[in-house]
Amino acid sequence: MPVEATCVREGCVRPLRLAFAADSHAVRQALAATLAHPVLAQADLTFAGQVEIVLAEVLNNIVEHGYANGSGTIRLVGRRHRGGVLFRITDLGRPFPGGTLPEGQPPDPGSDGNPPEGGFGWFLIRRLSCALRYRRGQGRNRLLVLLCPEQSEN
Template sequence: MQFNADRQGFTLNFRATEMEAREGIRAVATQLRQRGLSEDRAGDVEIALAEAINNVVEHAYADIEPGQVRIRCQMRSNKLLIRISDQGRPLPDGQLPKGEPASVDTNLADLPEGGFGWFLIQQLVSEIRYERRQNSNLLSLRFDLPKVS
């Protein structure tokens, strides 16, 4: 894992494996807490970020040699911007899934064991955008933050 801080924020690079993804997600959450993000909001960011990164590891780089994932974080006074990029496969149909939640109103045997990732992301971010640029996926997440008085 590679970490670089600058005046506007910080950047993290790591290989798209489950173990490196875990360390990357933890590192971002730790940095954001150290930079003053509230415990509650840092939790929201960590959940959404984990789902987005897991998608890259499990789908974008599925069945191919895991490449790099880059996370860029910029904290402003009233918002947090996170950009995730990878060089894996594009999202299906080149666009964001709708993020409909899997239904839990069912009997035990039919309860969903997956299908919550995009739904959780959509619930927790203020805005999400996806772009395919040449061979890269760019996912931008915005989290609005309460103004500090």
């Protein structure tokens, strides 16, 4: 999409651009910088929370699986798009198994007193985002995540 078109429609808010180390503390700082950035200036607390949950899951997934807790860099770009915010996250870590994003099955609390301790991440990402697109190329993972404030949870 041409940058100019976004600029006219969305009031020329400069995009968010961050590059940071793939570790959970840098992810925290990146989330704080994202929430404080003008692309989210009009976000209410509910939408801000939605953005924070989704990005935390995507970014920590890269730390733990893409780079398998080794060293690496994550790039995060965000801009306003169609009333929401479109994020592009790139990394040079491992591809997703099978070349596709995890399904993110709904967690099953169970009735046997043995609820799951994991498997929540991709469920939350899918539940709280309105579009996802993944592409692997030239040794790089590129994930597009569109977040929409009106995303219904019921």
